[in-house]
Amino acid sequence: MRRIYESTVLRELLRPLGQIAIFVTATGAIFSVAMLLLALLFRGSAADRLLQENNHINIFAFTLTNLPQVLVDGVTLGFVYAAIALGYTMVYGVLEFINFAHSEIFAIGAFVGVEVLIALEGAGQLSSIPIWLAYVFLALAVIAGMAAAGGMAMLVEATAYRPLRNAPRLVPLISAIGVSFFLQDAIRFTESITTGQFHRIIPTFGNFDQRVSLVKLPLAGVVTDINIQIKSIVVIAAAVLMLVGLNYLVNATKVGKAIRAVAQDRPTASLMGINVNLIISLTFLVGGALGGAAGVLYALKFTRIDPFVGFFPGIKAFTAAVLGGIGNLTGALLGGIVLGMLESFAGAYLSAFTMGAAGAEYKDILAFAILILVLIFRPSGLLGEQVGQKA
Amino acid sequence: MIAKLKTTLGSLGEWINRGKVPYILSITGLVLSTVWVYFSPRSLPAFLFFLAMAGMIYYFKIKPVAKLILGLVVALIVVPIIGARNIFYLEVLFQIGVFAALALGLNIVVGFTGLLNLGYVAFYAVGAYLWAFFGSKQIFLLHEIPGTAPQGTPFLLPGDMFYLFIMLGIIVAAVTGLLLGLPVLRVRGDYLAIVTLGFGEVIRQLANNLDKPLNFTNGPQGITPIQKPTLPGGVMDAFNVILTPIVGQPVTEGQFYNILFYFIALLVAALVIFVTLRLDDSKIGRAWTAIREDEMAAVAMGIPAVKLKLAAFAVGASFAGAMGVVMAASRTFVSPESFTFMQSIGVLTMVILGGIGSIPGVVLGAAVVVVLxxxxxxxxxxxxxxxxxxxxxxxxxxxxxxxxxxxxxxxxYQRLLFGLILILMMIYRPAGLIPAARRKRELKAAAVPDADNGTQEAADE
Incomplete structure (x- = not known):
């Protein structure tokens, strides 16, 4: 009996790790192969000639040498999106409702985390500290961001969504849009009145900005040093940790069982003695906390945040959730990674392949294009079963 | 206590609307407010009082002919005079007209047909960029770097083509609405909302980035100068000759443009209101309502749902397209900044605040939001x-x-304002300030819990 129990725990911990590994390698491999094939097709084209003229490198070698860095960036971005997408997908699974304000929950997490670090810097705690202490402080900031974002998500649910739970479907969505806008300016207001500005920059500390060299590869005749920023490793590690933790919570604990029961059939779950309101609150807490942590990680990676920082990551994470099949946790993970890769590839190669006509600035449009295409041709997403869209 | 207050207010309302009282009240109110605004042209309370009195005409129980005459007198004579004394008032009224038309267009999609469109501002952008491109020198600058224009570049079209382009704006925006609608209408409900949001962002990003390979939109800098229609000869002088003694100072050409654009916006908005009223009462309007209430049942009754939804998209878009052209000409400048997601939400806020599906409500919503x-x-x-x-x-x-x-x-802090309005209206008054008659009944029906929710609520407690 005991052995079976242990093996369940082990399984629920190992399975998501396996999934993550498969998703990352498979997506990476597919994208790389497709990109290299495309590069071969473009040999001798005008884009190739332009590149040879300016950079003395043919388009295939250009693609190949950039590939490792692009892959690493894509995975990092993908995990951030996945962590946000989980918040959308959990709430959708339980309430069948798009929590439009989730992007601002993310922003709140980012701000609280950054403010904690700025306060520590102000107290002179961040300069010349041992490496381990830097990680402790970062963990502290992430936890503060998680707590604030999770709490705010619960508060929003209790005030703006719960009174509307039985209203027509568009009513809570409009309320959520209202919350989203309200929170953007609420953050701006709080920041303006306390600090006099609303753009914040995460302090530099620890060794997060350094790069570690992974391997030196002779690619296309050039020895390329493949290196990765430490903060990218931190982001990936933290996100993997959270994803595994969430998977464990949902699939291997009693609370997780209750969440799944509520998602499946709310009235019946309540008849089975599950406190539905509590479980919904808890879903918002967990989803919000993940979003908040993603916010701090995002701030660490991109350094600068403002109250409107959540909009595009939020939309992209929602796209990721839809792409993977909304309501499906594994789907959100896969969708996040695919979208992260796509964005990273588009950002790196679009400009060279179109001879500068359409550059990295189109990567935001790309997410929307994917969203629209997925919704039109496969609304259940890559992994979703046919959930059926109730109008 | 609240009930008592309600009965008191009710009897007051009855007294106000008895016999000759409403005539006396509306005329004295208008005269008083006009005099107040006339003598203190910078006072906000005076202007708000004036707007409220003008709006109240709609509510007084007086003969429709009298309402029409009063309304025309206010719009055509009083407003230009007090507007000439403080040009800013004309700007406010112009924007009320523009946004009332936009909100009415969105109302057709959201209110009548029940499709939440979060990218509505894209159609406005289409109209604005249409006139911005053809009404400026942009076509000669396709190969120039944004921000540089050789000396002496001519305008492509004469400014008076503006009037033609209002019509073209309607057509082009309607076609854009159809093109968006065709693929998108397969998704429903809240997904549609997100997809239209995406479409709105795509249009804005295109406007932002189409300065290369060919410089169509001048990128983030926006297109300027855009031509205005020429002033009809002699009208300004006539205006000055007749009205200078009343206004107190002669009106300059720039100020007269404000008056002109106020009239154009008023005309287009009035046309939009008329079309919307007629549509609401028509077979199409009833079919839209049927689709909103229950699409499956509507289709079973033989309503061509897809065609009608496309029609809703096209009609809604066309209003925005026309106003986009007007806006581009009046500003002589367009840039992607004016067509953000926030603008879409602003228009949505007007619809929600006034009352989804209610025509007077939506106009009121537009006025309130613009004034705020x-x-x-x-x-x-x-x-x-x-x-x-x-x-x-x-x-x-x-x-x-x-x-x-x-x-x-x-x-x-407009976002705070819009957000608060949206949340509070959804929780406390989902039908809006002036609920549409049909909507009111529907929400009442939804408030009665069915068996499923009944058990749920019992269990929750």
Whole structure:
């Protein structure tokens, strides 16, 4: 009996790790192969000639040498999106409702985390500290961001969504849009009145900005040093940790069982003695906390945040959730990674392949294009079963 | 207590609308408010009082002919005069006209047909960029770097083509609406909302980035100058000759353009209101309502749902397209900044605040939001900055106004305003300030819990 129990725990911990590994390698491999094939097709084209003229490198070698860095960036971005997408997908699974304000929950997490670090810097705690202490402080900031974002998500649910739970479907969505806008300016207001500005920059500390060299590869005749920023490793590690933790919570604990029961059939779950309101609150807490942590990680990676920082990551994470099949946790993970890769590839190669006509600035449009295409041709997403869209 | 208040208000309302009383009240109210605005042209309360009185005409129980005459007198004679004394009022009224038309267009999609469109501003952008491209020198600058124009580049079209382009704006925006609708209408409900949001962003990003390979939109800098229609010869002089004694000062050409654009916006908005009213009562309008209430049942009754939804998209878009052209000409400048997601939400806020599906409600919503945005918030900002320069201190918490952050400018907190309006309206008054008759019944029916929700609520407690 005991052995079976242990093996369940082990399984629920190992399975998501396996999934993550498969998703990352498979997506990476597919994208790389497709990109290299495309590069071969473009040999001798005008884009190739332009590149040879300016950079003395043919388009295939250009693609190949950039590939490792692009892959690493894509995975990092993908995990951030996945962590946000989980918040959308959990709430959708339980309430069948798009929590439009989730992007601002993310922003709140980012701000609280950054403010904690700025306060520590102000107290002179961040300069010349041992490496381990830097990680402790970062963990502290992430936890503060998680707590604030999770709490705010619960508060929003209790005030703006719960009174509307039985209203027509568009009513809570409009309320959520209202919350989203309200929170953007609420953050701006709080920041303006306390600090006099609303753009914040995460302090530099620890060794997060350094790069570690992974391997030196002779690619296309050039020895390329493949290196990765430490903060990218931190982001990936933290996100993997959270994803595994969430998977464990949902699939291997009693609370997780209750969440799944509520998602499946709310009235019946309540008849089975599950406190539905509590479980919904808890879903918002967990989803919000993940979003908040993603916010701090995002701030660490991109350094600068403002109250409107959540909009595009939020939309992209929602796209990721839809792409993977909304309501499906594994789907959100896969969708996040695919979208992260796509964005990273588009950002790196679009400009060279179109001879500068359409550059990295189109990567935001790309997410929307994917969203629209997925919704039109496969609304259940890559992994979703046919959930059926109730109008 | 509330019931008592309601009966008191009810009897008051009855008294107001008895016999000759409404005539006396509306005319005296209008005269009083006009006089007040005339003599204190910078006073916000005076202007608000004037707007309220003008709006009240709609509510008084007087003969439709009398309402029409009063309305025309206010719109055609009183407003230009007080507007000439304070041009800013014309700007406010112009924007009310523009946004009322936009909100009515969105209302057809959201209110009548029940499709939430979060990218509505894209159609407005299409109209604006249409005239911006053809009404400026942009076509000769396709190969130039944004921001550089050789000396002496001519305009492509004469300014008076503007009137033709209002029509073209309607057509082009309607076609854009159809093109968006065709693929998108397969998704339903809240997904549709997100997809249309995406479409709105795509249009904005295109406007932002189409300065290469060919410079169509001039990128983030926007297109300027855009031509205005020429002033009809002699009209301004006639206006000045007749009205200078009343206005107190001669009107310059720039100011006269404000009056002209006020009239254009008024005309287009009136046309839009007329079309919307007729549509609401038509077979198409009833079919839209049927689709909103229950699409499957509507299809079973033989209503071609897809065609009608496309029609809703096209009609809604066409209003925005026409107003986009007007806006581009009146500003002589368009840039992607004017077509953000926030603009879409602003228009949605007007619809929600006034009342989804209710035509007078939506116009009221547009007026309230524009006045709040342009006047009340600005006024508060001004007041705050005066306080900041003074030495006064907030009494209890002992905080000097001087130390208040410069970032704290209420005029920039539109999102807070829109957000609050949306949340509060959804929770406390989902039918809006002036509920549509049908909508009212529907929400009442939804409030009665069915068996499923009944058990749920019982279990929750």
């Amino acid at each position: 945005n342009l006047q009340v918030l600005q006024e508060v900002s001004l007041y705050l900055s005066q306080l900041r320069q003074s030495d006064s201190v907030i009494p209890i918490i002992n905080f000097a106004w001087k130390n208040l952050s410069n970032q704290l400018d209420p005029a920039k």
